[in-house]
Amino acid sequence: MKLEAKIPSGPLEKKWDRYRLEMKLVSPANKRKFEVIVVGTGLAGASAAASLAELGYRVRCFCFQDSPRRAHSIAAQGGINAAKNYQNDGDSVYRLFYDTIKGGDFRSREANVYRLAQVSSNIIDQCVAQGVPFAREYGGLLANRSFGGAQVSRTFYARGQTGQQLLLGAYQALCRQIALGQIEMHPRTEMLELVVVGGHAKGIVVRDLVSGQVTSHAGDAVVLATGGYSNVFFLSTNAKGCNVSANYRAYKKGAAFANPCYTQIHPTCIPVSGEHQSKLTLMSESLRNDGRVWVPKRPGDNRPVGQIPEDERDYYLERKYPSYGNLAPRDISSRAAKEVCDQGRGVGPGGRGVYLDFADAIRRSGENTIRERYGNLFEMYERITGENAYATPMRIYPAVHYAMGGLWVDYELMSSLPGLFVIGEANFSDHGANRLGASALMQGLGDGYFILPYTIGNYFAHCSQPRPAASHPEFRLAEAAVKERTHKFLSIRGRRTVSSIHRDLGHLLWEKCGMARNEASLKEALEKIPAIRQEFWENIIVPGESTEINQALEYAGRVADFLEFAELLCTDALMRRESCGGHFRTEFQTPDGEALRNDAEFAYVAAWEHQGEGRPPLLHKEPLVYEELKMMQRSYK
Amino acid sequence: MNLKLRIWRQKNADTPGHFVEHDAPNVTPDMSFLELLDTVNEELTLQGKEPIAFDSDCREGICGMCSLVINGIPHGHIKGTTVCQLHLRHFQDGQTITVEPWRARPFPVIKDLIVDRGAFDRIIQAGGYISVSTGQAIEGNALPIPKDTAELAMDAAACIGCGACVAVCKNASAALFVAAKVSHLALLPQGQRERERRVWHMVKAMDAAGFGSCSNTSACEAVCPKSISVEFIGRMNREYMKSLIKAQFKNT
Numbered sequence: 105m106k107l108e109a110k111i112p113s114g115p116l117e118k119k120w121d122r123y124r125l126e127m128k129l130v131s132p133a134n135k136r137k138f139e140v141i142v143v144g145t146g147l148a149g150a151s152a153a154a155s156l157a158e159l160g161y162r163v164r165c166f167c168f169q170d171s172p173r174r175a176h177s178i179a180a181q182g183g184i185n186a187a188k189n190y191q192n193d194g195d196s197v198y199r200l201f202y203d204t205i206k207g208g209d210f211r212s213r214e215a216n217v218y219r220l221a222q223v224s225s226n227i228i229d230q231c232v233a234q235g236v237p238f239a240r241e242y243g244g245l246l247a248n249r250s251f252g253g254a255q256v257s258r259t260f261y262a263r264g265q266t267g268q269q270l271l272l273g274a275y276q277a278l279c280r281q282i283a284l285g286q287i288e289m290h291p292r293t294e295m296l297e298l299v300v301v302g303g304h305a306k307g308i309v310v311r312d313l314v315s316g317q318v319t320s321h322a323g324d325a326v327v328l329a330t331g332g333y334s335n336v337f338f339l340s341t342n343a344k345g346c347n348v349s350a351n352y353r354a355y356k357k358g359a360a361f362a363n364p365c366y367t368q369i370h371p372t373c374i375p376v377s378g379e380h381q382s383k384l385t386l387m388s389e390s391l392r393n394d395g396r397v398w399v400p401k402r403p404g405d406n407r408p409v410g411q412i413p414e415d416e417r418d419y420y421l422e423r424k425y426p427s428y429g430n431l432a433p434r435d436i437s438s439r440a441a442k443e444v445c446d447q448g449r450g451v452g453p454g455g456r457g458v459y460l461d462f463a464d465a466i467r468r469s470g471e472n473t474i475r476e477r478y479g480n481l482f483e484m485y486e487r488i489t490g491e492n493a494y495a496t497p498m499r500i501y502p503a504v505h506y507a508m509g510g511l512w513v514d515y516e517l518m519s520s521l522p523g524l525f526v527i528g529e530a531n532f533s534d535h536g537a538n539r540l541g542a543s544a545l546m547q548g549l550g551d552g553y554f555i556l557p558y559t560i561g562n563y564f565a566h567c568s569q570p571r572p573a574a575s576h577p578e579f580r581l582a583e584a585a586v587k588e589r590t591h592k593f594l595s596i597r598g599r600r601t602v603s604s605i606h607r608d609l610g611h612l613l614w615e616k617c618g619m620a621r622n623e624a625s626l627k628e629a630l631e632k633i634p635a636i637r638q639e640f641w642e643n644i645i646v647p648g649e650s651t652e653i654n655q656a657l658e659y660a661g662r663v664a665d666f667l668e669f670a671e672l673l674c675t676d677a678l679m680r681r682e683s684c685g686g687h688f689r690t691e692f693q694t695p696d697g698e699a700l701r702n703d704a705e706f707a708y709v710a711a712w713e714h715q716g717e718g719r720p721p722l723l724h725k726e727p728l729v730y731e732e733l734k735m736m737q738r739s740y741k
Numbered sequence: 742m743n744l745k746l747r748i749w750r751q752k753n754a755d756t757p758g759h760f761v762e763h764d765a766p767n768v769t770p771d772m773s774f775l776e777l778l779d780t781v782n783e784e785l786t787l788q789g790k791e792p793i794a795f796d797s798d799c800r801e802g803i804c805g806m807c808s809l810v811i812n813g814i815p816h817g818h819i820k821g822t823t824v825c826q827l828h829l830r831h832f833q834d835g836q837t838i839t840v841e842p843w844r845a846r847p848f849p850v851i852k853d854l855i856v857d858r859g860a861f862d863r864i865i866q867a868g869g870y871i872s873v874s875t876g877q878a879i880e881g882n883a884l885p886i887p888k889d890t891a892e893l894a895m896d897a898a899a900c901i902g903c904g905a906c907v908a909v910c911k912n913a914s915a916a917l918f919v920a921a922k923v924s925h926l927a928l929l930p931q932g933q934r935e936r937e938r939r940v941w942h943m944v945k946a947m948d949a950a951g952f953g954s955c956s957n958t959s960a961c962e963a964v965c966p967k968s969i970s971v972e973f974i975g976r977m978n979r980e981y982m983k984s985l986i987k988a989q990f991k992n993t
């Protein structure tokens with residue numbers, strides 16, 4: 105495998121222009137001859153499917169939910185970044201680029217990030233035109249707010265439901281193309297295998313989740329927009345259905361998996377309340393605009409909030425990072441919360457929580473203003489915890505939230521497998537080792553609306569591998585593999601539920617490869633994962649049949665892939681002997697506890713190639729060459 | 742706490758369903774209703790029985806996938822909440838709780854508590870969008886929109902498409918769902934060009950899917966997890982009348 109990032113030469117700000125000038129085009133009459141398979145209908149998938157269809161390509165689109173409108177992008181609350189500089193506060197494409205590279209701890213590609221910053225403005229225009237009801241000023245112009253890791257206000261939002269509104273915009277564009285007959289939509293359908301013909305990705309095998317029927321779909325290219333893998337930790341802020349399977353199947357068919365150890369722990373989630381918990385709920389980072397994070401100064405201080413005087417409170421983010429304060433980036437805020445809880449200063453049941461206090465903001469701006477800004481978040485908090493956050497501070501704790509790692513892609517968003525494109529959270533490309541808030545929506549829509557629709561044409565114009573028939577022997581083989589696996593799940597008939605094993609895996613990863621990792625903990629995880637996997641394959645019980653709706657069966661397939669992927673994640677984390685962004689190795693830290701990078705040895709993308717069952721994956725390194733910026737120690741002080 | 746559940750079980754769309762009783766001992770008030778079902782399902786699975794099939798995904802009240810009627814009320818008795826965020830602290834120890842799927846002809850049950858809501862997608866496909874292809878947009882701030890208008894459009898756009906409005910309606914009317922989308926887009930300047938044809942096509946698709954008529958009981962607003970106002974139904978009706986009148990003039 106040879107990794108070629110295909111970054112255009114020339115000055116940074118001219119690279120994308122240059123690419124677009126030099127790429128080959130497909131004429132309108134020829135576009136209709138190409139068929140594209142899009143898996144996933146979140147921001148990236150829906151926007152790509154709609155845009156490709158508008159261009160004239162024929163699209164087949166798949167999602168496991170009952171409707172394409174439900175993908176987990178819908179849960180993004182806070183907002184979407186764009187370098188519009190509407191606030192006249194010094195923003196620019198270059199600053200957004202710089203903040204994103206710095207926020208990612210100098211582990212992303214300059215050219216990709218710069219291009220993302222360039223298209224960010226177009227995304228806002230497109231969404232406004234679709235009717236996304238962004239927040240407005242009284243003069244009727246678009247409003248902005250600030251977000252972590254930036255000192256300008258460049259975040260556009262629609263109350264606390266920005267992801268929902270952007271997704272509905274993309275979904276409606278998708279619906280328009282379905283009605284026009286340009287897109288064939290397959291809801292409640294799960295991709296279970298990628299099919300490679302002549303070295304190119306040319307189709308997928310899917311299971312209809314209602315009838316259980318396994319079918320093949322051939323295309324000229326396959327686009328995976330299948331999201332992140334945070335559910336490998338069992339508890340995360342992801343939707344229950346989010347999984348790594350499509351990506352992992354592609355990895356096993358030859359697509360390299362990049363930087364799996366870069367996982368983001370979000371600092372503001374509602375703390376775990378008990379063993380029954382099925383998922384964690386995020387409270388938007390935007391709350392940190394007005395909320396102040398604190399814990400008691402004295403360990404074990406369990407007095408009620410009202411009885412802790414001001415001078416016995418430690419506003420630790422403001423203390424440690426005076427210039428960014430409560431808006432320090434996510435990785436830094438999360439680790440700081442862990443640190444104070446480890447010192448025994450955590451609050452709430454179990455001592456795993458810190459306060460997010462709005463008392464000052466309410467005093468300053470009035471309860472109504474706070475209600476207007478965050479009303480739905482306060483309601484959500486009350487629904488879940490039964491507490492009123494206007495009167496008493498919220499309790500929050502970090503939780504797994506986002507996967508910066510993903511399938512390796514080049515500048516064209518094509519994986520190491522020709523014909524397989526990967527967009528949105530599913531790829532690894534733009535966020536380095538840590539993603540800034542309000543940048544996931546930007547990347548998903550940037551990839552789908554403005555990048556993939558160009559680059560996929562260049563692939564078609566150069567591609568000599570024709571679309572096979574869905575009866576090609578490779579499809580038959582893949583179908584047989586799917587059916588065999590399904591049969592296996594149903595025939596084990598053991599004594600453990602899939603969920604109990606998933607819980608074991610998640611617990612192990614959270615403890616050994618979570619917010620802090622080290623050589624010993626990672627080696628321990630790597631030793632224990634195979635045993636959990638063996639327990640799965642020998643002892644799970646999956647009732648029911650394959651020819652009907654069988655949610656336990658769907659779940660078993662996803663957990664089986666998590667059990668293998670977890671090993672890849674820990675292998676990557678063990679290999680990367682440095683701390684960067686969300687990857688914090690306790691052996692590598694500065695005297696004051698900040699992440700200590702090792703640019704001399706690890707300034708590269710780690711792309712792992714599957715070598716076959718039972719063999720260790722092969723590491724390929726794509727060096728990160730910084731032509732524009734100088735790598736430096738991140739500081740938010 | 743201990744609860745008793747009466748749950749609708751149905752093998753598939755073609756087989757008649759029935760209630761089955763399940764015990765849920767030792768559950769805690771902090772659990773969500775879906776976590777309660779998870780717990781029951783773990784137990785059923787260990788007994789080698791088929792777990793209860795139900796839809797859910799985000800479990801934070803926004804994807805619109807979960808869809809259970811709890812004691813006769815879609816999403817349960819707490820206002821402004823989806824069933825994934827309905828916690829057991831709102832129930833009493835020893836209570837018997839009846840759990841059913843959405844019941845409406847356009848939403849056929851396909852297994853246990855899962856229904857097919859494809860009709861909603863078909864309504865949006867009929868016109869619930871603004872026709873603007875990628876790349877055609879003008880500069881975002883070139884079209885100022887009064888704050889109040891944007892806020893009102895957002896009130897309507899908050900719909901999560903769960904279908905509780907249909908499930909509670911004695912006529913199985915989808916008026917609130919359709920009105921929310923019609924209003925969201927008709928309120929905004931971007932939506933003006935297609936205003937009449939949009940409402941006309943969406944209402945036609947709604948009728949074709951077999952949803953009943955609205956008889957203004959407002960039950961939909963009462964159960965809507967996003968508390969979307971029935972005033973939008975009035976707005977849709979006005980939009981629809983206007984589209985009919987304009988069409989008349991066009992034909993003469």
